[in-house]
Amino acid sequence: MPSLLFKCIPFIHPKPHPSPLSLVTAMSTKTKTRLRGVVFDMDGTLTVPVIDFSSMYKAVLGETEYRRIRQENPSGIDILHLIESWSPDEQRKANEIILDFERLGRERLQIMPGAAELCGFLDSKKIRFATECVLAWSIREVMIWSDRRGLITRNVKEAVDLYHQRFEIVFSPALSREFRPYKPDPAPLLHICSTWDVQPNEVMMVGDSLKDDVACGKRAGAFTCLLDEKGRYCSADFTELDLEPDFKVASLAEVHSLLETTFDLMP
Structure with missing residues (x-):
């Protein structure tokens, strides 16, 4: 996958909000x-x-692995970070699946x-x-x-x-x-x-x-x-x-x- 390299991102020290805000x-x-x-x-x-993320995750991980990871992460699966630890061949296959789902999303x-x-x-x-x-x-x-x-x-x-x-x-x-x-x-x-x-x-x-x-x-x-x-x-x-x-x-x-x-x- 192509990447853009940003060699230097200036860090801006965030200042606290003037006052805490509720919903x-x-x-x-x-x-x-x-x-x-x-x-x-x-x-x-x-x-x-329009993208069915659950179906995409299942296609990448397999049904059993998807259920296991979903139980460990009830707030949601970060598929992009998850596959970064995989082998280059596994990453390539996973990225192809993700890109296919995203192409369908662009059509709709x-x-x-x-x-x-x-x-x-x-x-x-x-x-x-x-x-x-x-x-x-x-x-x-x-x-x-x-x-x-x-x-x-x-x-x-x-x-x-x-x-x-x-x-x-x-x-x-x-x-x-x-x-x-x-x-x-x-x-x-x-x-x-x-x-x-x-x-x-x-x-x-x-x-x-x-x-x-x-x-x-x-x-x-x-x-x-x-x-x-x-x-x-x-x-x-x-x-x-x-x-x-x-x-x-x-x-x-x-x-x-x-x-x-x-x-x-x-x-």
């Missing part, structure tokens, strides 16, 4: 907090979930309801926002969009390129899994903060995964917003993983409302 459903505040950037996950956040790619409206709102505020991918457009286009939005994903570059082309919404920086290390490591989020020249505590990470997106944001020192459309997560999950998001929402429309009412959005 959005229980939050009340009088003073708006400054926010200069929003970083999005892609699959399941900016796009409608759908934008998440509210994504276009949310991006338009952020554009109107001149705020930076990012997603998980590697931007493959011209240098001039990167320059045009670099002050507006970005992304971080564990999917491949081809998926991000397709999102840009099909929905005409461009994110920059956009880091895919070709950027190493990937989520839940905070490196991609810290890289985006460094590129924007902002502190992590001036940025929010939005995603649908507690163990990947929220963990990445927390480790970087950013605000975190968990998109939980179907109510998969509860307080017990937060306690078990010691990962409580600052906010929990059920739609991107709620993210829009949260940003507008709670934060002072600044470029």
